Amino acid sequence: MQWYQQLFDNFAVQYERESFVQGTVGEVDFLEQELSFDKTKTILDVGCGTGRHSVELATRGYSMTAFDLSTDMIQKARKNASGRGVKVDFSVRDARSFRYRKQFDCAIMLCEGSFPLMETDEMNFSILKSIHRALKPGGKLIFTTLNGLFPLFHSVKDFINSHDSAGQNHNNSFDLMTFRDHSDYEITDDSGQVKVLKCNERYYVPSEIRWLLLSLGFTEIAIHGAKLGAYSRHDTLTTEDYEMLVIAEKAKI
Numbered sequence: 291m292q293w294y295q296q297l298f299d300n301f302a303v304q305y306e307r308e309s310f311v312q313g314t315v316g317e318v319d320f321l322e323q324e325l326s327f328d329k330t331k332t333i334l335d336v337g338c339g340t341g342r343h344s345v346e347l348a349t350r351g352y353s354m355t356a357f358d359l360s361t362d363m364i365q366k367a368r369k370n371a372s373g374r375g376v377k378v379d380f381s382v383r384d385a386r387s388f389r390y391r392k393q394f395d396c397a398i399m400l401c402e403g404s405f406p407l408m409e410t411d412e413m414n415f416s417i418l419k420s421i422h423r424a425l426k427p428g429g430k431l432i433f434t435t436l437n438g439l440f441p442l443f444h445s446v447k448d449f450i451n452s453h454d455s456a457g458q459n460h461n462n463s464f465d466l467m468t469f470r471d472h473s474d475y476e477i478t479d480d481s482g483q484v485k486v487l488k489c490n491e492r493y494y495v496p497s498e499i500r501w502l503l504l505s506l507g508f509t510e511i512a513i514h515g516a517k518l519g520a521y522s523r524h525d526t527l528t529t530e531d532y533e534m535l536v537i538a539e540k541a542k543i
């Protein structure tokens with residue numbers, strides 16, 4: 291089992307306590323602007339986790355389809371939707387190879403919802419490819435992903451010695467040949483069991499993202515800094531941004 295499967299197995303309750311998932315309302319405010327507040331638009335949430343963006347969008351009147359690789363996260367997402375009295379079409383699927391009969395007006399993939407967690411670059415690319423297939427011509431993709439400029443500018447040495455907001459040092463090692471960060475991540479799952487996971491995450495530089503999207507037939511590509519709870523097209527991406535916000539459209543022909 292890969293580290294990202296182990297991580298999200300029996301972790302849904304703890305996940306919702308993480309500091310980085312507290313900005314949902316502000317993030318959805320931004321998504322609504324990108325959708326021009328048009329509630330007829332159909333939205334697909336890729337790697338939806340416990341469904342925080344999908345459920346919030348559904349409460350605001352949007353038609354939501356959402357999936358995740360983790361059965362456990364989807365179970366919690368279903369509970370969250372029924373708790374808020376909304377319907378979301380949740381299912382368990384793999385972002386690398388999913389297919390729906392219909393196409394969507396918009397796809398979101400937020401907070402590393404699958405891309406860039408895969409163990410090979412080809413797998414990460416297949417996620418973007420599957421999303422491209424799932425979008426209508428002119429459909430919009432909005433995602434956030436790890437910013438490769440951050441570890442570069444902060445020097446790999448500082449980065450690998452860094453501590454997270456909880457003071458945990460993750461024994462990182464950043465590989466400059468692959469732009470992959472290997473780290474030990476300690477979590478306590480929902481049963482109170484402590485697990486140490488060997489994580490492997492890919493940091494992309496903006497020019498790579500642009501090229502990947504162009505090669506798939508996306509246009510209107512915009513890359514910004516991603517501030518938790520406050521996504522904005524006014525944020526220029528800098529070396530201080532840990533994540534980037536990417537917006538692109540599937541070409542119309």
Ligand SMILES: C[S@@+](CC[C@H](N)C(=O)[O-])C[C@H]1O[C@@H](n2cnc3c(N)ncnc32)[C@H](O)[C@@H]1O
Binds near residue numbers: 357
């Ligand atoms: C950090 S969480 C983000 C969840 C959600 N988008 C959010 O903003 O809270 C990453 C999610 O990606 C899911 N995931 C990882 N690999 C996946 C894959 N290949 N296909 C679908 N989901 C995947 C995980 O199960 C996890 O729920």
